[in-house]
Amino acid sequence: MKKPIALLLCLILTLPALAEEPKSFTISSDSEDAWIQAFPLMGGMLCRVENGESYYFLNPEGTEFRPLSVSEPKASDLEEGARYFQFVSVVGDEGKSYALLSTEGSLFALPIELSGDSLSFGDAVKMDCEHRLHYYDDTSQEEQRAHLRTGERHILAGDTLYICQYGEQSGKELDSFNILTGEFTPCEVERMVSVDSYKDGKLLMVQSEGEDMYAEDAVFIASILDLSDFSTEEFAPLGPNYRHYSNENIFYEEKTDSLLYANNMQIYRLNRNGEEKLCGYKPSDYMQLVMLGSGQLAGITQNKILLISTDASKLPTAELRMYHVYGDEKVRPLLSDIMFVEVEEYQDGVSLGQALVSGALQADVMSLDTYSNDPAPMVQKGYLADLQDVPGVKELMDSLYPFLREPFVNDGGIFAIPVRMSSDTYSYSPSNLKELGYEAPQTFKDYCDIITDYLENHADDEAYTLFDSPTNGNYFLVRMVNLYLKTRMQMGLPLVLDTPEFREMTAAYESLPASFRSPEEKEMSDEEWMEMSEKKALFYTCSEISPGGISYVLNELKADVENNYSSLPLLLAPWEGAPKVASFYTEYLCVFAQSPNLDNAKRYIEACVKNMSKDTLACMVEGFSEPIEDDYYDSMIKYMQEQLNTLKEEIDKAEGAQKTQLEKEYEQAQKDFEYQKEYGRYTVTKEGLEYYQNIVMTSPLMDTAHPLLGWGGPLTELSERYFGGQMSMDQLIKEFDQKARLITLEQQ
């Protein structure tokens, strides 16, 4: 008899300690990336999917999640001429609920009622919030437009709507409106940071104590606000875990008489004694939370609704310390038994290296980039864990371009995986060049010839500009040297300038007009910038090198779309016969070899590999051949069709000049719609992939922080002296080579 009782007791005692998977519900949608808004409604949570395509409701107990049938109001019903509205929030009190919808210049409150599976909207009441209109100049339409600031937090107390939002002074302001009439009354509250409903018709708010809420040592106090006279009673001071700039809401938890707030993924509970404890965890920093009537928190990640417990005993048992890791919102929720903790970052690569070697680094998983943190020393010295036994890693690495793979492998081991690529290169506009009779330059000399010819023959043409932003001789010289050195690096040649090829390049450079080679930095006013941005540029100073970016441009060129910004990467051979090098720097994920959480870190890496986006794979995988469809294609087509229909209706009702204007807009909208129908299905097309693989990736190079390259190295100082007249180009070459020799020998 004793044994079964003992067993039963053990079971009862063990059960609560078992880490539970958080409860979740999935919203069926065409896409995992569907945009879902969540609002509190009648103690539960209302979910609005893809701009009103579908609605769902989670009950207050968090046990039932059901679709709703909804007939949303039209924008034109709210306000004449409005074509769309924004669903701002849902507020409720004493059994009454209202939806807050805004058009471009107005805010409306509509009573909403949930009856069974049906949600209905009542008549709209306009709020008097003209003081929240923000005016700006729309240069494309040459008119002034207004945009309404609709606030960050909305609370209903009786028949009064309170909106908390950024004001002119430090901190937020509180507006109040009679929700039945729309009448506005200002509230005397200062330095507010966040707010939530309290009890007895009061509000619980967070205020900063000093004027400067962004100061390092800013202090924040939670207070109870009595709305009858705006007097405050201190609730408790917030501790060091509170981050006011995180834009997270606060929640009042009545059952424990505490304030809940989130900092990154950790949820803290602050009680009246000022005691602050970690009580919950959400798997994504960006997950917005809603408090249910049962006291649970619910949030949305991807197309899932997760119930977040605030019982500290149910916190994930495992922990992973993350250094500078971001962009993994899809991955973390998959590892719900792990609590991800962000660790403080070091200022630079040297400090990080010191911490690695000394053992001071408190991180398990790190995200670094090759430009700031050359992986070679860390790989060679064994500071990174070998990931070759992690499922999927070897297959991924084997499929990558060799230049992407090599920095992270050593002696058969795999020590990091690349997750993102970036580039810093010029681009050119094929259409704008063609208009002026130029071919795309192939070599540096061609490039200089075009610049010279343009400055001689087209400099006065107001429709065009050579570059999209001012450039000076110094900048151009450094770019020229970097182009030359990177090519030599890619070819495995020594990094010296004193060669016939570089002399050829300097001859081409020195043939450029003196005005172009001037080191003077031009200060531009806002008007000048605006003017420049409206001109057709031949060359752009930065470019995205990716199959997606290239596909987009190729589509526009095919469709002959008039667009000032269609540009392709400008890859130049520094001299005739040299390869055209595209240089990239890469972000990579790695695991600290001395991490005490190696198993979980490797699980994380596995999840990252499995969930790597197709766009990233298209950039990194050699021979990637699958065009990538746009998940939003169908919804965009539907939306654009609706816009066309609305415009047509308005044209039918309009007269005179307004009708003419609307007809112009319809024509443009029609063109955009046809373009989207024909070219919008794929974000990465077959042509884009071919261009990327055959033209861009013929000679790729990994950009690491080589002391001779980039900005801030010896070249910067030498070029300043060159432009200061202290040395000739020959002397520059000589001194540079001397330093290059020092650097090369030092690294041996």
Place this chain on the structure above:
Amino acid sequence: MFKKKKSLWLFLLPGLAGLMVFYVAPFIGGLYFSFTDGTINNSFVGFDNYTRLWKNEVFRLGLQNSLELSLICAPLIFVLSFTLSVMLKHLKEKSLFFRNVLLMPYLVPTSAMLIVWTLLFDYGGIVNRLVVGLGQERVLWLQSGAMRVPIVLLYVWKNTGFSVVIFSAALQSIPDEYYEFARLEGASSVKQASKITLPLILPTAFFVLVLGWVNAFKIFKEVYFIGGAYPDERVYTLQHFMNNKFATLDYQDVTTAAYSFALIVLALFGLMYLNKGVRGDAH
């Protein structure tokens, strides 16, 4: 007696503890590092780091430049500070004022002085204007090997005052009666200096020379401020090498270079210390 010794050790303990923690322990730790391969397991590699380092041309260049700079600066400071302190001794009461004036450069932060120095020796600065005025071409004082001149001048100007103070204290400890007796015996000033002054201040002179030499060996921040991590080859010092290696996480080369330098200095001064006079045994 035992009580006295006990209290003596108690007073010494905090200082000794600090010495152990901040000097001795890191010294031993660094030495250990110089014999390992720098991987996470820190495997012992014997003298491989040392042999590899001494084969590195750039290390030898840095060491050579550091030696040369120290061979110029240390004797200059020594001679200047000794001469000045002897002169100050003759000024008697007025010497305090001048000693303080000489000490001022030592108290000014180097970075502040460097800003002034770069203005003076800039391509268009006062020094070059003088040079041009003398009919010569402008010199790249801050960029070429000529950087040695402003560096040496700055270093000597900044550090002479401190050595003057040390020498002055040593000179004052020599009883005047010795010089009086020597004068009465008919000894010239030169003979007084060589037979009385120098032998009696030899330990202090040795100290000043050691200090000056070791500090001169460490000339770096002045060159780094002006010339960056990779200045002209003629002013690329051992510290540049160590600094650049540190930036690339190559701590083995840093420690190996540091201990190589320490060994050289120890050997040099060990040899000098063999001299009885230096030890102060002579008199």
